[in-house]
Amino acid sequence: MKFIIKLHPEITIKSKSVRQRMSKILQSNIRNVLKPLDENIKIRSDWDKLIVRTNIFTESHRLALIESLACIPGIQSFLEVIEHKVESLDEILTLTQEMFGDQLAGKTFCVRAKRRGQQSFSSLDVERYVGGGLNQRCDTGGVKLKKPDIQINLELDGERLYLISQQHAGLGGYPIATQESVLSLMSGGYDSGVSSYQFIKRGSRVHYCFFNLGGAEHEAGVREVVYYLWKKFGSSHRVKFISVPFEEVVGEILEKVDNGHMGVVLKRMMMRAGAAVAEKLAINALVTGESMGQVSSQTVTNLNVIDRVTDTLILRPLIAADKQDIIDIARQIGTAAYAEKMPEYCGVISQSPTIKAKLGKVEHEETNFDFAVLDTAIQAAFVEDVRKLEQKWELPEVEFSQGEDLAEVILDIRSPEEEEEAPLSVPGHKVVTMPFFKLSSQFTELDPGKTYLLYCARGVMSRLQAIHLKEQGFDNVKVYKP
Numbered sequence: 001m002k003f004i005i006k007l008h009p010e011i012t013i014k015s016k017s018v019r020q021r022m023s024k025i026l027q028s029n030i031r032n033v034l035k036p037l038d039e040n041i042k043i044r045s046d047w048d049k050l051i052v053r054t055n056i057f058t059e060s061h062r063l064a065l066i067e068s069l070a071c072i073p074g075i076q077s078f079l080e081v082i083e084h085k086v087e088s089l090d091e092i093l094t095l096t097q098e099m100f101g102d103q104l105a106g107k108t109f110c111v112r113a114k115r116r117g118q119q120s121f122s123s124l125d126v127e128r129y130v131g132g133g134l135n136q137r138c139d140t141g142g143v144k145l146k147k148p149d150i151q152i153n154l155e156l157d158g159e160r161l162y163l164i165s166q167q168h169a170g171l172g173g174y175p176i177a178t179q180e181s182v183l184s185l186m187s188g189g190y191d192s193g194v195s196s197y198q199f200i201k202r203g204s205r206v207h208y209c210f211f212n213l214g215g216a217e218h219e220a221g222v223r224e225v226v227y228y229l230w231k232k233f234g235s236s237h238r239v240k241f242i243s244v245p246f247e248e249v250v251g252e253i254l255e256k257v258d259n260g261h262m263g264v265v266l267k268r269m270m271m272r273a274g275a276a277v278a279e280k281l282a283i284n285a286l287v288t289g290e291s292m293g294q295v296s297s298q299t300v301t302n303l304n305v306i307d308r309v310t311d312t313l314i315l316r317p318l319i320a321a322d323k324q325d326i327i328d329i330a331r332q333i334g335t336a337a338y339a340e341k342m343p344e345y346c347g348v349i350s351q352s353p354t355i356k357a358k359l360g361k362v363e364h365e366e367t368n369f370d371f372a373v374l375d376t377a378i379q380a381a382f383v384e385d386v387r388k389l390e391q392k393w394e395l396p397e398v399e400f401s402q403g404e405d406l407a408e409v410i411l412d413i414r415s416p417e418e419e420e421e422a423p424l425s426v427p428g429h430k431v432v433t434m435p436f437f438k439l440s441s442q443f444t445e446l447d448p449g450k451t452y453l454l455y456c457a458r459g460v461m462s463r464l465q466a467i468h469l470k471e472q473g474f475d476n477v478k479v480y481k482p
């Protein structure tokens, strides 16, 4: 079985040396992706195309190769070539008729043949014999040499006949690693999945950075979608997944920053941390899924204030894209299913977020922020090889309780503002307040002999925090659901 790989047109218009370099990289990328399917796969370069050849002839193998080739950046399209051993012109005619006969009804056509090696006939003989034979045997619209409805391409190499059976669309773009690497800030929603994909397709090696704002389930979801994206489109290269524990940073913002500015400040903290991680990995750009006007932090004014925080280039491929178009791409590439069930977690939700942040005011708000907290988070960033993400995160089960057992202590984990607005009192129960961002540092100070029922208004954060605590080995936690 053989495939002819056509390079993306943007590659073919490059100068000879650039085209050769890109073609070489593509050849190596294809080898990296297909090798696990076929140890002995052969790939050779031929001017403006690559030839992939396998000696495994099963249908499942054919389908697996097609699926993989369709997801490798840099390929415009690929032709599937069927190979036969032939000895005579009549055999060539019969095999060509078997493959194309049905398509020729009422259509004009011509036959083009290319020949290499020793045969007793010329290319012209083949074109005439096969063209004339097909015209007699099939109910065609006649032979037409210029602009026919169908052109049948035959290739002969010694006693081998190659017939092109199907053309498949490729992904387009540039081969991975022909462009510089980027660090994609990945929250797992529709947007960051699509923006990451666009950079993979454009030839970047995309590494992923996730800020864990306190939700273990969110991280589990992000790990899944990152692994999916990498495996499907980027597996020719190894990349890194970096998880930065941002819980304390969120806590510091909630405590020290004015409510309306919390969103912009959180994004600035993410950019600071993202830039520091990128620098450690020698990466020159961050990628986000931000899109103008989508949420309050994504106005031009606010994005400008966010960008002032770092010299690192921040790329936003979706800045002018419509949400529906982003969702359509997410469906097409397969990340939508992950985005739909992503338990996104954000403890920083301003009641009336500013859409016109002033740099001076934001900088002033940040003077209250303890930057040691951010430094600690950056130091604690956990870097993994993306292949490790194949292993699914098994999250511990959490129990719910309506508070029947009065010995159980209710732990109100809402933010201080929420708690102040609507204090919780449960008759017969001791209620302890401990905002969620203090849990990781203060939970250990509680009496380990007691069971704690975590409470928040919607039951989402309490569940996520309970999972988080259980993961750290605390079994004395449940979720309070009155």
Ligand SMILES: Nc1ncnc2c1ncn2[C@@H]1O[C@H](COP(=O)(O)OP(=O)(O)OP(=O)(O)O)[C@@H](O)[C@H]1O
Pocket: 184, 185, 186, 187, 188, 189, 190, 191, 192, 193, 209, 210, 211, 212, 213, 270, 287, 288, 289, 290, 294, 295, 297
């Ligand atoms: N927890 C996070 N970790 C890493 N990056 C994040 C995180 N939260 C947001 N980002 C980055 O900021 C961008 C904007 O996030 P925001 O939450 O404002 O919008 P969004 O529409 O929810 O984005 P998405 O659809 O990608 O989740 C995201 O696309 C992503 O690049």
